[in-house]
Structure formats: structure tokens, C-alpha cells
Amino acid sequence: MRAIIASLMSFFVIFSGFSTYVSATEGANLAPNSFSAIIIERDTGTVLFEKESKKELPPASMTKIMTMLLIMEAIDTGKIKYDDMVRTSEKAASMGGSQVFLEPGEEMSVEDMLKAIAVASGNDASVAMAEHIAGSEEEFVRMMNEKAKELGLTNTHFLNTNGLPAKDHYTSAYDLAMMSKELLKYEEITRFTGIYEDYLRQNTEDEFWLVNTNKLVKFYPGVDGLKTGYTSEAKYGLTATAKKNGMRIIAVVMGAPSPKERNKQITEMLDYSFSQFMTHALYERDHVIAEVKVSKGSQSKVPVVTSESVSVLTKKGESIDDVEEKLTFTTDLQAPVKKGDVVGSLVIEKEGKVLVETTLVAGEDVESASWWRLFKRTLGKFSGM
Template sequence: MRKWKVVFIALALTILWPTIGLADEKSVNLAPEAISAILIDSDTGTILYEKNGNQKLPPASITKIMTMLLVVEAIDNGKISLSDKVRASEYAASMGGSQIFLEPGEEMSVEDLLKGVAVASGNDASIALAEYIAGTEEAFVQQMNEKAKQLGMNNTHFSNSNGLPAENHYTTAYDISIMSRELLKYEDLITKYTGIYQDYLRKDTNRPFWLVNTNRLVRFYPGVDGLKTGYTSEAKFCLAATAKRDSLRVIAVVMGEPNSKVRNKEVAQMLDFAFSQYKNVSLYTKGQVVQSVAVDKGKEEKVNVIVPRNFSILLKKGEKEEAYQQEIQIEENIPAPIDKGRIVGKIVVKKDGREISSIDLVAEKQINKASTWELITRTAKRMFLQ
């Protein structure tokens, strides 16, 4: 039977979760001209404002958030690297609409293609990356839909990787907020590109290409560093934007806006509302060590238990403080082998005995099982030191 160590830590905090957002939603109309909209806290997923959040609509190039998510996941797990050279196919180069004007057979790095997607919304760059990762765009789209299902995006189906009009291609503002939040788990990587206002591709060639971010809020709204615009005649003007001030990061999504000016204005209103009404308190940062625990029969005798992502608590400004408890539950004397990232415990925040929020705790690295000789040697050393 597994043994668990439980530690209680008092928190002098007032914690507010999705119910606070639902109350405020009734008293404000932050996006009157959008068909649908949503505003969430990125760390906790708390909904701060919502309008027709589950209405299925064409997302246009906001689709590329999922494309970028699969790209950064492939980078993170070592399947591809930013320096890899990608050869553009005839099909990728044939894409119309927003593009970086890839030539058939042209080679470009994953990093430059990712920049072309994030900044210029390149349809051709999206296809080139999709084919590089999955072999064909069709296979990549299957991965997109599988990821959507894993994330609980229950009202989403993708038919391509770039958002050009296609049958059976739809999502919702709420589902967009889910995949945006997932992409921001790779904040340090992705915002290096989505936060660029202008840059160049092919800088050292005779055909340099000027990139200007389709998300103008990156330049004109303090703290905005992503994520993605979208427009087709069917979808109208769409935007998923994220901004960070101090430790509070929020995500605002609008769909079906009449023009880009109104789109930007209403997203700015949503961001203003979030930053004026809320703040958060960071409990743990990504990768922070919570404890070191014993490993049974491992090559190493201890493993660090870490928090896999930022963990914070959302507060309404001006609320009175109340006492909360933080409960740390960690498995003791974990048997080897242990995979990196294996769940070995969790942190639970409670109020009046009721769970408010939680986060899994994971092993910092892989610990292999020790050989019989290693175990004998270790035991002998302990006996000698006694």
C-alpha cells in the first residue's frame, strides 16, 4: 500500500473562482458587437466574462493556435528543433490568403516558419510545419482533433491547419480559450514570436520579407504579447489576445466582430476590465521544488517533487482576507523506476473543508532502478557509517 505524507499550510487569502466571473458577467457588456466572447484568467481558467461562449462558429486563422500548440509540443518533446530546415512542398506554396510567399522547394527553419505563422499568419507556413511534423496535412489535422478532444474542446472540429474556409471547420470562444491557455504553458517560447510587432524573414537574401503582426494590440496595448487574429468573410473579425501585468495573465477571445477597429476596441475593454477588477497571488512557479522524497531501490535515493506549471489564486480587488488551507499530499518512499513527470502527489487549496483548487505534483527527473550490486554496496556503506 502506498504511503502519503500530508502537510497543511495556512493561507491568509480570499479565493475567488468561476462563480465570481458569472456574477460580473451579468452586470457588464464588454463585447456588445461580437457574436461571442470570453475572458478568462490564464492560470486558473476562471471565467471573468462570457457571451455566447459555446456557440459554434468558424474561427478563421485563430485555428493556428492549435497548429502552434502542436509545433511547440513537438519542440518541447525533442521531435523537432527550431533550427531544423523544412522544405516547402508544392501544396504548401500554393496556399492563398495571408502568406509568407514560400516557393516550392524553398527551405526555411522551423523557427522562421513559426514566426511566419505567429506574426504574419502565414497559411503556407502553417502547411509546411504541419507536413514536417505529421507527414501530411491530413495526418496533422487528425492530431489537431485528437488534441482538441484531450483538452475537452467538446464543440470543436478542425478540417485544416490554417483556418481557410472549409466544411465542418468550427470552434467556440470557450474552446479557443482552452487551447490558448494550453499554448501559454509554453509562454517563454511562444510569446517570443507572438509578441513580435515587426521583423523580417530571409534577411540575408535578395528577397527579404517584412513581417508586421496582424495583432495590432501587441504594439498598442501594454502587456499584450499574443496570440492570434483571424478573418474571413464567413468568420468576420476574430481575435484571441493575451496580456500580462505583474503576475496576472488573462486571455480574451472575440468572434464575429464587424471590423478590426471594433474587434481591437472590445478586446481592450475586456482586458481593462480584468486588470482593474482582479489580481492574483502566486503560490508556486513552474518547476519549483516542493519537497524531496525518498526513492525505494532507485539509482538515486531521492527525487525532487516539483510543480509542473504556475499555480496561483485569483482575487477580486478589495476583498477581505480569510484563512485558507493549503494541503500538500505527496507519496512517500516511491518505488523505482520513476518516469520524469510522473504524478506523485498534489496540492489542494481548501476553504471550510471544501476543495477550491488543486494541482498535480510530478517527479523532476527519471530515476532508474538500482542494480543488485548497487543496492548491496549502498547497504554496506550505511552499515560501515553506523
């Protein structure tokens, strides 16, 4: 299918010189006691600081960021629902490490399983959800690696869903930040990752107290996710996100020597980001940008919406102007069209420099039209002549 620039307009706000990439040297001496680190702004993906961010390292339980991403995608597409019941297999129940002690045959809702993964880092819940969505953990891992390729992540390879130690199971700080950026498109995920404490199996003899492994959820204002990780090989890692004054930051540390040092480094990274930068919001996710024609569909047009929130980033105190917005739509779009199908792109530029680029998607399903409907449509064209 061919794509053309279907619309070109100027979007005027108060904006001036800035960079879409800030050199790591501007970040002072952040994350000195870690293997690698990175800070990005979520909406634009702009790197605010990085240290060895492409280095391949064991992620431990930060693996579950990709696990949660595939779960949220399945919920968003209607493949699964929060109140679906998930049965625990013998394999899922046998997982060691962090767990919520699921029993073989035990059933728990998708919502509670997601809570177990996000808050308690449940290895058992991760495998149970993988099997529920894909039929087996092995197939789910294939989906994880396929998603990593789709996102352009070249320093990632998964062998399991939970991050238990395995040879050739690795990712990088940069790739974790990009996974988190994609996960945070589903804003409801922070309803789970932002919980500090809760319970599973409430009002039963097996009530289980959940306490978030990410202590910054309680102790740093604005933090509402995402995931910690620890193994003796990986050391202490944390992918954290916080939102203040409309700007969402993602900060990743891998290989810190202790939980205290890990939290200290993330805190300093967040402090730096919020003190130096600000965002200018343009569109929320699912904002209707336009309508495009659909041939042979049950309806002739489909709404085109933003696939994620869209913002422009500046240094604090800087202003913006003369930002140009370019919309590119797919031509020859034919039914059936599924909600979420990519049907165009949105590019924000200033003086020919790309500031933000994001996909535009179909806002609803368009089924193929019946033969009779197409016949009547064609007949109507002739009768109107």
C-alpha cells in the same frame, strides 16, 4: 497506480471571500457585437465574463493556437529544437490565404517557422511544421484533436492546421481560452506572439517583412499575444492575452463585424478585467514542491515540480487568509520516469472550496536501474542491518 494525500499544510496569506466564477452579468455590456466571447484569468482559469462561450463556431486562423501548442510541446520535450531546419513540401507551399510564400524545397529554422505562424499567420508555415513534427498534416491534425480531448474540450474539432475554411472544422470561445491557457504554460511563446514587426530571410533577395496581425501588441500596454482570425464565414476573431501587475488575462472574441470593432471589444474586456481583479502569486512553473520515491530507478527519488504558474484570484481590494494547500502524490512510482510525467496534484482550498487545482510533474528523467545497481542496493540494505 494509487494516489494518496501525502502532505497537508496550511498556507497563510492575506485573503478573504471571493468567487472562482464571476457571473457574466457583472461584466456590464461587453462584446455586444460578436457571436461569442469570454475572459479568463490564466493561472486559475477563472471565468470573469462569458457570452455564448460554448457555441461552436469556425475559428479561422485562431486554429493556430493549437498548432503552436503542439509545436511548443515538441520543443519542450526535446523532440525538436529551435535551430532545426524544416523543409517545405509541395503541399505546404501550395497553401493559400495568409502566407510567407515558402517555396517547395525551401528550408527554414523552427524558430523562423514559428515566427511566421505567430506573427504573419503563415498557413504555409503551419503545414510545414505539422509535417516536420508528425510526418503529415493529417497525422498532426489527429494529434490536435487528441490534445483537445486531453484538455477536456468538448466543442472542438479540427480538420486542418491553419483554419482555412472546412466543413466540421470548429471550436468555441471557451475552448480557445483553454487552449491558450495551456499554450501560455510555455512562457517563451510570447517571445514570438509579442513581436509587432520583424523580418524573415534577412540579408537575402527574398527578405520578407512580418507585421503582426494582432495590432493590440503595439497599441495596448501589456498585450503580448496571441492570435487573430478571419474568414467571410467566421468574421473577425481575436484571442488576446495581456499581463499587468503579475496578472495574465486571456480574452476571446469570435464573429466581430470588423477589425476595428474586434479590437475595441477586446480592449474593453481587458480594461474591465484589470480594473476589477488581481492575482496573488504562489508558485512559478517548475517550482520544486517535494521529492517522491521511485522504485527500481537509477536514482531513488525524483523532484516534483509545478506544471504551470499557480496563483489565487480575488476582486481588487479584497484580502485573503487561511488558504489550505493539499498535495497528492502518486505511490508505487516505478522507473522509467520521464520529465513532465504527471506524478501528483496541488489543490488550493478555502473553507473546503477548491480555488485552484493543478497537476504536479516529474522534474527530471529517472531511468531504470541496471540489474547490478539493484543488486548492490539490495545488498546494502542487508549489510546495514
